[in-house]
Amino acid sequence: MIAFSPNSAIGRLLLLRTIAIVVQLLMVLLGTFFYSKNIDILPALSVISLESLFQLASVYAYRKTHEAAHLGMLLQLLADIVFLTMLLSLSGGASNAFVSLLLLPIMIAAVILPRYYVLITAFSAIVSYCYLFFTLPDQHLNHMDMHQHFLGMLVNFVFSVFAVVLVVMVLAKQLQIREKKLAQVRETQLKNEQMMALGAAAAQATHQLATPIATLHLLFEEVQESNPDLLVWDDIALALEQCKAQLNSFRTQADYLKSTKVENVIPIEDILQELNTLIVLQYPEQQLVINNNHHDAVVLFDPMLIPALLYIIANAARANDQAGDDKITIHSSVKSQKWYLNIIDNGAGIEPQQLLKLGHEMVQSDHGLGMALLLSNATLERLHGHMTIENNQHRGTTTRVVLPLAKGSKNT
Template identity: 65%
Template structure:
């Protein structure tokens, strides 16, 4: 069973070589027995046999490989150049009508290999054609004064090689870039659909929670009238008030998202001051240490930016709680017209295989699915920013957020 696909580069090359071997054998036999050409059959058949053995060895060598490395593809194409050169030298050299087949390895290399590998194949093909030209039988050259004709064929071959190397490679690179853009567009569309489904599910959950919370509020008032001195009433009232505020905030954000998001300039100092206040209120057990060196700088923000940053602080707070730590460091600075915000915790860090996906895809864990970071990253990307997460050398993790600064015009 073969792992490589017939649609892969190595799969197509091996399939093409198999077809070429069959065609070579048929053409040689037809030329020798049907058209009565003066051809020494044994050496040509021996070369085809060696080429067939090389093909079998190549198929066996790549049977467990999805795709060949660039070096492997280069060696395979150079082998094709060598086999073609030997067969052509035994059947008329440069006067053979099939000498242009030396262009095929260059074409294949131009669409599958880097530029420096393609140049190696092109130089090898030109050298092979030059060898065939100089080793061509003298009776072929002097017959009907064909010297200029064959020299013109050599020049035409070199020109064709140059066209393939520079034009075909440029077209192949352009197609690859277009495929990359299409892949990114598809990935972004899938992500947007995922976020839309998540938002719809959250809105439905909010709608379903509103009625039970209102009912609990009414029941609380009735029970409180019967037992007004119970010490738990105040804590219950605070919890219910927080639930109602969160629901109202979510409803406000939902209404905001129904319309075109409006962005406005915002001072970094004001934003971080509000962020610290919200974090201190929600995570009272944590100590928020804020260092700001660019309070007067402006960024283009929208109402969802602060909730996105608060999600990152919430992750840091949860990480600290797991290791009984209480310190969260938030540092803000500006470099090269970019706002850089780092949020560091003292938790146990993040597993390396999750670092790459965290914030970009759903990452299942015992504490959730990483939905908050996915939503935060989506908000930052909408504002032309980005977010990276990495583990600290000692302990904990650091989330780095970068957003472009607004240019102040005088």
Template identity: 55%
Template sequence: MISFSPQSAIGRLLLLRTIAILIQLLLVLASAFWFDKSIELLPVLIVIAFESCFQLFSVLAYRKTSEAAPSGMMLQLLADVIFMTILLSLSGGASNAFVSMLIIPIVIAAVTLPSQFVLIISLSSLIAYGYLFATMGGNHMHHMDMELHFKGMWANFVLSVFIVVMVVMAMAKQLRTKEQSLAKVREKQLKNEQLIALGSAAAQATHQLATPLGNINLLFEELKEDYPEHPALEDMGKAINICKEQLELFRAQTERFKSSDSFGVQSTASILEELETLMALQFPEQNLTMDDVADADVSDDPMLIPALLNVLSNAAQANNKTNSKEIIIKSKIEKGTWVLSITDHGPGIDPKKMERLGHTIVKSESGLGMALVLSHASIERLKGAIQLENQYQYGAKTTISLPIKENKL
């Protein structure tokens, strides 16, 4: 069973070589028996036989791989240059009409291989042509004063190699750049579709929770009247108030998105103050230690506070795993950017999941990492960035950078 596809680079090369071997065999037989050319048939057939064996060996060697490595492709092309050079040397050398076929491995290399491998293939083809030109017999050189013609052919081949290497390599690089750009666009589009689906699900869940929460609040009020001294009522009241605040916050953010497409600015000091208040409501056992607090203005986007709160919530949950109570927050200004770092004292982040966190949904014991995905999307929409890293003495450190905006008021 062969794994490589005919559309892959190695698949196309092996297919092209198979066709070339058949054409070589037909041309040699035609030259020997129909065109009455003085060609040493047996040595040429032996070379074609060796080339066929090499082709069979190559197919067997790559049958279990979907694509060849650049070094492997280079060796395959070098083998083609060697076989063509031997066949041409046995059939007229540089005077052979098919000597320009030495440029084909260069074209293939320019499209499929990095520049350093292309230069190796180009140099080998130039050396091969030079060898054929140098070993060409005197009868060819002086027959009808063809020396100048063959020198012109050599110069034309060198110029053709130079043009192919410069032009085809540039076009191949441009195509690869476009493919990478398209891949990034497709990835971003898929991520946006996932975020839209999550947003729709969140809106639907919020709408459906409003009525049950109202009923629970009524039952809570009745219980409070019947059992005013019950110790659990205080905790129930706090939980219900948090749910109501979150629903109101979601409604307020939705209304802000409906009312305006552009937002003003807000100070980083007010952002940190609001985050401190929200964390005191949701995680009262956690202590926020703020160092190097710098004040600046950033976008007044309604999703900024929830995005930062998600990061702080993850830090608090990480602290709970190690029974830690401190979250260190540092705020500073660097080159027109607000840099906010949040460090917890948790167990840290699994290095295998580090690169995927925030970009894709990653399943773990504490959830799917969905909150971090939403935070990444919100920060990137504001032309910011989030970086995750593990600390030597602490747990994980999340660094958030946002561009500073000028207050035009």
């Protein structure tokens, strides 16, 4: 089975070479037997046979590869230049009408390869043309004094190479930039659609929970009046009040998200103190070490900012619990009008294939779908920040949060 697609770069190159081999064979046979051209047919057929073997070896080598590396594509194009040069040298050299085909590998390289590889391909084609020019038979040069004509063809070829490299490379670069921007727009749109779906589901759940909680509160009051001496009433009342407070918080956050305006600010010092308090309450077994090098800086306030950061620290706490560790280190610093927050745990780390996806899409794992990190990153992006996750050298992971400071905030 062949893994690469005909629409891939290596697939199209191998298909084009297959067509070229067939055309070369037909041209050699037609030129020799029908047009009585002076072609060394046996050496030409040997070159075509060698090219065919190289083609079969290339198909075999890339049969399990979806796409070839840039170096592999460069070697394939250089091989095409070598085979074409060998055929041209056996059929008139620089005087051959098909010598301009040496431009084709350059155009392919300019579209699919980095700049330095394109320059290598162009230089190889120019060297090939120069070899064909300086090895022209004397009868070609002396016939009607064609030396100046062939020299002009060489100059024209070099000029064409530079024109192709500059124009095609610029156009290919612009297309790549445009495709990258379109991909980013599609990714952002998809993420916004996911956030809207999650928000709608959360709003629906909040609406559906409001009535049962209100009903439970009424039933609680009736049962409490009939049995006032039970000791569990205070605990039940506290739990119901927490549910009501959480529902009110959901409604406040939903109203805030509808407005899409961020106007308030909050000191970084207050954020760190709030996070420290919440972690002590929710994960008392974990030791939170905060290194804060500033006290006056402020960032834009979002009701979801502290929950978003809390989700990240909670993931670090769970990773520590699984690894039998109890220390979470937080480094907070301000530089170049940005707040940098590094959250370091001592867990087992994250699989490399999941690192790039966490925070950007849902990732299936033994601990869930990565929903908390996805929502956290969405909140940070709404505040013009971002989040990255990477494994530490020895153990654990580091989550880096970057947020811009509010206008008027000073670096300290």
